Amino acid sequence: MDSLFEHRNCPNCGENDFEVLFDSNIKRGDLQGGIDTVYMLPGGKYGRHVKCRKCQLVYVNPIEKASRINDNYSEMENIDASIIRRSRLLATKSQVKLIKRYKSNTTLLDIGCGEGFFLFNASKAGYVTKGVELSRDAARYARKEFGMDVEAKPLEELQLVENHFDVVTLWVVLEHVPYPLPLLKEVHRMLKPGGLLAVSTPNVGSMLAKILGKRWWEIRRVHINQFTTKTLMDILLNAEFKNVSSVCYRETISLLYLFTPILKYLKVYEKVKTLLYPDSILGKIMNTIMVTYPSKLNYSTVIGFK
Ligand SMILES: [Zn+2]
Known part of the structure; x- marks a missing residue:
């Protein structure tokens, strides 16, 4: 063991x-x-x-x-992209709006870009985008569905040049990474002077996390760092970022996305999944109803500059 x-x-x-x-x-x-x-x-x-x-x-x-x-x-296989797609496209649109306040029409690298929802919205908004994603399946989805430039490699293997990007984003990535400080230092190296970094993680200091303790849904095998807004800001400062501050955007989750894990947890998902599949009538309805909330209810989002 x-x-x-x-x-x-x-x-x-x-x-x-x-x-x-x-x-x-x-x-x-x-x-x-x-x-x-x-x-x-x-x-x-x-x-x-x-x-x-x-x-x-x-x-x-x-x-x-x-x-x-x-x-x-x-x-890891990306089996549920059809369930999360609508919600993620809406939520990442709000993330793009947040970035636009600081930098627009520039180069942008999204690390841990998943199925490419954020990249798709960013490129529509005028950014020249690139994505990196460990999951080969998710990277394939981003290329096929959205035509995004995504490489399925660890960041260190890309050997990206110094002072290259205007914006780097790390959406819900740092909580998965064994050694987040060297990663942030590498991001700092790749950014142009004055470049922007935006980072979000689940917020272990949030009211929900405090009430639910180890039953909080973000306490999971794959989450190995649990930041508060304060400790997230600290690690950015430790990696030499300047003007570090806490921000917020609008998170969105569809009823379908919200209920699927609950049904899986209750072990009834297998029985009802054909009813709820995104192509079914009920699935379609539940995929249209969106629950919107300020990201800070569950996440810490922090920006910093080189
Ligand atoms: Zn420490």
Whole structure:
């Protein structure tokens, strides 16, 4: 079992002084099948959560071997794009609007771009875009559905030149990354002087997270760093970003997207899924009804400049 895990010092400040918040519920057999879903399912598996005594960052320690985590994402299959598509297209439109306030019609790199919903809206709004995504399946979707320039590689393999991009975005990515500080430093290197970085992660300091504790839907096996708005700003400052501040956009989720994980959790999804499929009448209706809320209810969103 131990050979499957690695110990981390605090991913922000590098210290090794922490208190344990709660223990892992992962057992030996749980790690064999890779990741089957990135859905927000309560009651799933999670690692041991600790809190750094020096910088207050909440992180999972130990983590599954970083190399294994990368392999899992590469092989993950994007099976539910039809369910999330409408919601993600709306939510990412609001993210583009947020970016436009600071930089418009420039070059933009989206790291961990998934199925390319944000990239599609950004390129429609006039940005010259590029995406990087570990999941080969999601990258293929972005290329095929939206014609986006997306590479299915780890960022380090792209060997992008210094001072190249005007905007870099990391939407709900940092909570998955074993070593987020080196990644942010690499982003800093690639940005032009004055370039913009926008980052979002689930907010462990939010009211919902505090009330639900380890039953909060963002406490999951694949989330290994849990930022508050404060610790997210701290790690950007640590990577030399300037004028770091907290922002907000409009999140959107369709009834269908909202209910699917609940039905899966109740183990009735398989029985009713043909009824709810996005092509069915009920599925279509539920995919049209959108729930809109300010992103800060569940996420921290922070910007910074080089
Ligand atoms: Zn720390």
